[in-house]
Amino acid sequence: MSEALVEIDDLKVHFPIKSGLLFDRTVGYVYAVDGVSLKVKRGETYGLVGESGCGKSTLGRGLLRLVEPTSGGITFDGTDVRSLKGEEMRLFRRRIQMVFQDPLSSLDPRQSVESLLVEGLKAHGLHKDKADVQKRLKSTLDSVGLPASALNKYPHEFSGGQRQRIGIARALVLGPELIVADEPVSALDVSIQAQVVNLLGDLQESLGLTYLVIAHDLAVVRHISDTIGVMYLGSLVEEADGDQLYERPLHPYTRALMSAVPVPDPQVEDRRERILLAGDLPSPANPPTGCRFHTRCPWAQPTRCADERPQLRVFDDSGQRVACHYAEEILSGELKMHEVRAEIVRPDSDTAPDVGAELIQTRTDLPAP
Amino acid sequence: MPLLDVRDLSVVFQRKGAKPFTAVDGVNFTVEPGQTVGLVGESGCGKSVTSLAIMGLLPRRGNKVSGEVRFEDTDLLKLRPQELRDRRGRDIGMIFQDPLSSLNPVLPLGLQVAEVLERHQGRTRQAALREARNLLDAVGIPDPTRRLKEFPHQLSGGMRQRALIAIALACKPRLLIADEPTTALDVTIQAQILTLLKQLVEESGTALVMITHDLGVVAGLCDTVNVLYAGKVVERAERHDLFAEPRHPYTHGLLQSVPRLDVDRGGRLHQIRGSVSDNIPWPEGCAFAPRCDRVNDACIGETVPLEPTFRGGALRCTNPVPQEVPA
Numbered sequence: 001m002s003e004a005l006v007e008i009d010d011l012k013v014h015f016p017i018k019s020g021l022l023f024d025r026t027v028g029y030v031y032a033v034d035g036v037s038l039k040v041k042r043g044e045t046y047g048l049v050g051e052s053g054c055g056k057s058t059l060g061r062g063l064l065r066l067v068e069p070t071s072g073g074i075t076f077d078g079t080d081v082r083s084l085k086g087e088e089m090r091l092f093r094r095r096i097q098m099v100f101q102d103p104l105s106s107l108d109p110r111q112s113v114e115s116l117l118v119e120g121l122k123a124h125g126l127h128k129d130k131a132d133v134q135k136r137l138k139s140t141l142d143s144v145g146l147p148a149s150a151l152n153k154y155p156h157e158f159s160g161g162q163r164q165r166i167g168i169a170r171a172l173v174l175g176p177e178l179i180v181a182d183e184p185v186s187a188l189d190v191s192i193q194a195q196v197v198n199l200l201g202d203l204q205e206s207l208g209l210t211y212l213v214i215a216h217d218l219a220v221v222r223h224i225s226d227t228i229g230v231m232y233l234g235s236l237v238e239e240a241d242g243d244q245l246y247e248r249p250l251h252p253y254t255r256a257l258m259s260a261v262p263v264p265d266p267q268v269e270d271r272r273e274r275i276l277l278a279g280d281l282p283s284p285a286n287p288p289t290g291c292r293f294h295t296r297c298p299w300a301q302p303t304r305c306a307d308e309r310p311q312l313r314v315f316d317d318s319g320q321r322v323a324c325h326y327a328e329e330i331l332s333g334e335l336k337m338h339e340v341r342a343e344i345v346r347p348d349s350d351t352a353p354d355v356g357a358e359l360i361q362t363r364t365d366l367p368a369p
Numbered sequence: 370m371p372l373l374d375v376r377d378l379s380v381v382f383q384r385k386g387a388k389p390f391t392a393v394d395g396v397n398f399t400v401e402p403g404q405t406v407g408l409v410g411e412s413g414c415g416k417s418v419t420s421l422a423i424m425g426l427l428p429r430r431g432n433k434v435s436g437e438v439r440f441e442d443t444d445l446l447k448l449r450p451q452e453l454r455d456r457r458g459r460d461i462g463m464i465f466q467d468p469l470s471s472l473n474p475v476l477p478l479g480l481q482v483a484e485v486l487e488r489h490q491g492r493t494r495q496a497a498l499r500e501a502r503n504l505l506d507a508v509g510i511p512d513p514t515r516r517l518k519e520f521p522h523q524l525s526g527g528m529r530q531r532a533l534i535a536i537a538l539a540c541k542p543r544l545l546i547a548d549e550p551t552t553a554l555d556v557t558i559q560a561q562i563l564t565l566l567k568q569l570v571e572e573s574g575t576a577l578v579m580i581t582h583d584l585g586v587v588a589g590l591c592d593t594v595n596v597l598y599a600g601k602v603v604e605r606a607e608r609h610d611l612f613a614e615p616r617h618p619y620t621h622g623l624l625q626s627v628p629r630l631d632v633d634r635g636g637r638l639h640q641i642r643g644s645v646s647d648n649i650p651w652p653e654g655c656a657f658a659p660r661c662d663r664v665n666d667a668c669i670g671e672t673v674p675l676e677p678t679f680r681g682g683a684l685r686c687t688n689p690v691p692q693e694v695p696a
Contacts, residue, residue, distance in 0.1 A: 051555035051556065051557060051558075052555055159644045160644075161644055162644075189411040189412055189582070189644075189645075190411060190582065190584070190623055190626055190627055191411065191622065191623060191626050191640065191641040191644075192644060193626070194626035194627075194628075194638040194639065194640040194641070195640045195641075195642075197628065197638055198637050198638055198640055201636075201637065216555065216556070217628075218556070218630055219627070219628045219629055219630040220628050222628065222630055223628035223629075223638065224628075246630065246631070256557055257556060257557060258630065259560070260556040260557045260559065260560035261556055261585070261630050262559075262563075262583060262585025262586050262588065262589055263585055263588065263629060263630060263631055264584035264585045264587075264588045264612060264624060264627050264629065265588055265612055265629075265631075266588045266589070266608045266609050266612050266613075267609070267612075267613075268588075268631060269585075269588045269589035270589075274560060274564070276557075276560055276561055276564060277557045277560075277561070279511075280525040280526075280527055280528070280558065281525075281555075342509075342511055
């Protein structure tokens with residue numbers, strides 16, 4: 001099962017920034033997704049990680065054309081998704097379903113669970129046979145671990161974990177091939193999170209589903225994903241098999257991200273090396289030139305990193321892909337970390353970062369506390 | 370003598386026509402000067418209400434707070450509002466979860482930091498603003514002189530949280546309470562803030578009460594950890610002991626259910642069945658009993674007491690996870 005179910009080729013989603021009272025004038029673009037290419041194999045889980053604002057959710061929405069991509073290609077099981085029109089696209093969505101982050105706000109509070117689930121069936125004309133519908137609803141609820149009595153209840157009557165199960169049931173009821181799960185567990189408590197993570201695994205096993213899981217929690221993603229893609233400011237900076245990525249992170253951003261994730265073990269925490277990144281994520285409306293990460297990268301080299309945008313390239317036989325000019329030198333230890341000065345970053349600003357602002361120094365070589 | 374001694378703290382919310390709801394049920398813990406103490410638990414376990422009760426920030430109506438909160442030799446719960454206001458911000462600082470909603474959106478940052486200094490140290494506006502600049506500098510905000518005149522919306526989430534830390538530490542309090550200070554932030558920013566907190570606390574000798582749901586944060590920061598479940602402390606231990614050998618089935622289950630970055634992609638996660646029930650049935654036994662794998666007859670019927678363990682911690686369980694016998 002190694003054929004690609006989904007192929008995304010150089011996908012770009014740019015949002016225009018409008019201004020002006022009478023006439024809408026486009027004054028710039030937010031480069032939310034800026035040239036991402038990836039393949040999701042049938043039956044696997046592809047995990048997409050990144051911090052808020054890196055474009056991971058937009059990528060997921062772009063895949064379903066919930067936001068219209070600016071350019072690039074999406075192929076799903078041989079079908080060119082971007083060429084589908086109106087009704088074709090609507091019917092096609094049956095094959096790709098989405099699970100959202102916040103189970104309470106993504107479920108209509110005035111609809112019973114039954115009506116929530118039937119709505120999708122109606123949209124695809126599958127509601128005609130009453131007995132069949134009932135059977136379908138019950139088996140779906142059963143597969144997500146909810147009792148059949150849940151059908152007559154409303155979302156507020158359930159706990160957070162159960163609501164997320166309803167969200168999953170709603171996606172499953174149409175029998176999709178791909179489920180795009182946007183932060184499926186981040187709103188849940190730890191003990192409930194484990195239940196939902198296990199449920200997703202069980203469903204994949206029994207139904208042969210393919211997942212695209214979008215999350216900011218690297219530990220969760222590592223637990224459930226076969227392949228992990230790391231995003232930074234609209235582009236994929238590294239992609240590898242989950243264990244490989246943990247064993248040998250190549251991109252400086254991946255390294256920093258991994259070192260920042262707290263591990264619930266004091267002995268590990270006391271010993272580990274931390275790479276503290278200076279400053280904040282730059283604005284996607286005004287991304288840095290060259291490598292998007294060079295403003296915060298402790299390994300950044302003069303000129304090339306700022307001038308030339310590194311392409312995602314295959315690093316070696318393992319199939320690990322990385323977008324860094326100096327991945328080899330960093331891995332071999334030839335390049336040493338240096339101090340990075342933090343630049344002030346304005347939230348929601350479309351202007352350049354303060355040039356000439358007084359800069360602070362952040363220690364990147366902080367010894368393990 | 371401990372700096373903060375919370376004894377038998379309970380908070381009961383009452384509403385007309387509804388059953389009283391016990392959010393915090395007899396919580397005990399102490400904080401020594403310079404120590405970092407963690408309060409960990411899932412949502413609804415009463416960790417935030419505990420911190421609000423300590424600071425006297427709960428609404429005056431609709432709740433009943435009982436017990437004692439001794440800060441040095443005064444009981445904070447018995448102070449008059451005026452006396453409490455003199456101490457808040459001077460002796461005890463607090464950092465909240467969401468930096469945007471805890472900063473005033475219409476006041477420039479400098480004024481918000483200076484306000485604390487004017488109120489508690491009687492400084493003039495000029496002197497306070499000068500000090501505010503130094504404080505912003507100390508928490509790592511670039512170009513502090515310009516930031517003084519800026520508004521919270523002009524700063525990123527991480528910078529806002531730094532500003533909030535500057536306000537909390539302005540008067541060099543002896544105790545700092547941080548309620549989920551990094552939950553709203555991204556991991557790389559979280560690492561920055563945690564490192565900053567650790568550094569500041571070490572430099573100034575401030576005691577820290579860290580309230581969080583993230584076991585990873587606790588593992589790296591706290592000396593002693595209190596695990597809360599349904600309004601009660603169920604386990605207390607030194608952090609190395611707690612993570613190496615959790616005794617309470619809840620702590621044990623919780624630690625096993627966290628997916629870990631440094632463990633290979635495994636099959637299933639351990640899961641704790643069910644979810645926290647709304648009405649806390651502590652009087653009828655252990656509130657965790659319905660979800661517990663080690664439940665026995667002694668767990669149901671009467672409240673399980675919090676007993677000290679020989680390692681200096683405490684445990685509320687009749688059938689704890691067995692300890693490995695040291696060879």
